[in-house]
């Protein structure tokens with residue numbers, strides 16, 4: 042497919058129909074690589090990372106480079122069964138692009154195609170990043186030394202789609218855009234047995250229920266109410282039948298705060314509650330808390346000021362400033378190392394939030410988003 046033949050809607054629909062979970066994005070990576078490889082652009086270089094084989098980087102050498110601009114799109118999907126009824130619905134049972142990363146990849150390809158055809162002033166590095174939803178692919182890539190020498194951007198940009206905003210609208214803010222987040226993974230083990238003889242068992246379900254309720258007090262009793270925070274347990278698995286006390290319960294969840302030190306305090310409280318409940322219920326708690334993959338997304342003041350000024354003053358761009366959100370993003374880790382700006386791109390599906398099995402972004406946002414980003418980056422590179 043040449044750049045002129047590029048049909049972004051077809052590409053988005055293909056990506057949407059073929060979602061892959063975090064670290065399993067092999068077909069997605071190959072699909073993106075094949076598209077970019079077919080382009081005849083003498084200033085374009087493709088790079089793969091053997092230690093994280095589903096990552097793809099593309100570098101464009103600028104005409105008169107003053108800096109290297111980074112642009113990142115995440116590529117993984119979620120373990121959700123799609124219920125949109127769209128003709129290009131997920132063909133993979135139980136896996137769905139319910140966070141809009143198909144939109145992110147398509148917009149990034151549109152921007153990349155433009156600069157692959159019209160050589161940019163500055164150097165550019167495009168990152169198609171695996172494992173945003175889980176396993177902090179951004180942090181992994183950073184720690185693998187991916188962003189060094191000519192592959193180190195001076196400034197980094199990324200977007201996230203936002204169904205609550207009109208299609209094509211762009212929004213961001215100075216300071217923190219997204220919360221820091223950390224996953225909770227808990228296995229509770231105890232002596233199972235007959236439901237009629239609970240006194241001869243240690244009931245992991247009662248311990249799990251107590252854990253779910255107790256951790257809610259972290260936000261209400263430990264977090265400064267003015268700051269806010271979230272503790273959500275999104276997965277509880279235990280037992281197969283109503284008259285057996287099982288041996289094991291598994292739980293997973295997420296903790297969120299706008300400040301990294303507050304997030305760490307919340308993790309400590311989860312540890313303390315788990316230790317206390319293990320004693321109270323006489324069961325074993327194996328608690329795994331994720332360490333530092335999803336830092337708060339703190340937008341760089343200077344780059345974000347330029348971004349906001351440009352976007353707000355261009356009559357063809359629908360831009361607004363916004364409040365921070367409790368969504369997490371491993372781009373927060375990257376822009377803690379390399380300054381940058383993250384922003385929302387509205388995809389106009391007010392009835393369905395991110396991670397909803399019925400989420401159906403309005404595809405007109407793709408072209409509008411591509412145009413706005415190309416305009417901003419071209420202006421940025423001319424300055």
Ligand SMILES: CC(=O)N[C@@H](CCC[C@H](N)C(=O)O)C(=O)O
Pocket residue numbers: 140173174175176201222223224294295296335367368369370371395
């Ligand atoms: C934008 C978005 O929805 N991001 C995810 C990131 C997940 C981070 C991590 N796996 C966690 O669960 O804490 C989100 O759930 O906000």
